[in-house]
Amino acid sequence: MGWDAxxxxxxxxxxxxxxxxxxxxxxxxxxxxxxxxxPTVAWALAAAxxxxxxxxxxxxxxxxxxxxxxxxxxxxHRLCTALAAPAAAVSPTDFHNSVHNAVPGYWSIGARSPxxxxxxCAYDGSFxxxxxxxxxxxxxxxxxxxxxxxxxxxxxxxxxxxxxxxxFAAALVLQPGEGLEISVSVDGAPTASPLPDFKGNAxxxxxxxxxxxxRPGAAVVRLPLDGAVLQVRKSG
Numbered sequence: 001m002g003w004d005a006x007x008x009x010x011x012x013x014x015x016x017x018x019x020x021x022x023x024x025x026x027x028x029x030x031x032x033x034x035x036x037x038x039p040t041v042a043w044a045l046a047a048a049x050x051x052x053x054x055x056x057x058x059x060x061x062x063x064x065x066x067x068x069x070x071x072x073x074x075x076x077h078r079l080c081t082a083l084a085a086p087a088a089a090v091s092p093t094d095f096h097n098s099v100h101n102a103v104p105g106y107w108s109i110g111a112r113s114p115x116x117x118x119x120x121c122a123y124d125g126s127f128x129x130x131x132x133x134x135x136x137x138x139x140x141x142x143x144x145x146x147x148x149x150x151x152x153x154x155x156x157x158x159x160x161x162x163x164x165x166x167x168f169a170a171a172l173v174l175q176p177g178e179g180l181e182i183s184v185s186v187d188g189a190p191t192a193s194p195l196p197d198f199k200g201n202a203x204x205x206x207x208x209x210x211x212x213x214x215r216p217g218a219a220v221v222r223l224p225l226d227g228a229v230l231q232v233r234k235s236g
Contacts, residue, residue, distance in 0.1 A: 076098070128230035153167055186227070186228045
């Protein structure tokens, strides 16, 4: 689901109807990297491409922040299975994709970007942590920054310990002076998600912010951040 369709759902103009979605084609990657790329890479890069295209900016010039709580669950499962086997033979491709900064690496290749990138993980606060990191970079460098968040469901038996019903990926291009004020507070509860079906998906914790961006007018949302909340005020 691209932004236009998602915005209609977030504004209440269309119903959210869960359905299987084909893995997006990552055409910006060379063929060899496309074959090696994990599902989280495909979804993150698809969201990033759309956000950058909508911004009208040059992907190669954008610093980027990638946020994920769980990385790629399928790879974690395969690595654990391999390590538990007598031979303990780990796939080189899975090992290559297991690091948390695999997605930024693929993005730098596909976008041909020499700009700096950061990988952020903060469990259920990963979206807010990524947003805070990106906002700090915008404020410090006075340059736009790409923020990408992605988390997909784990397979069994890990799914029982980290239940995620639906996968989720989203991307924003933050620019100086665009009307968002961000602060951290230890008081108050996070804003309720407009789509409870995504409960448990750390990347989808950003849905209240996306809903505010989809609607005209001022808004204040509060996102979970490791025992605190990240308050985001949208001016209009």
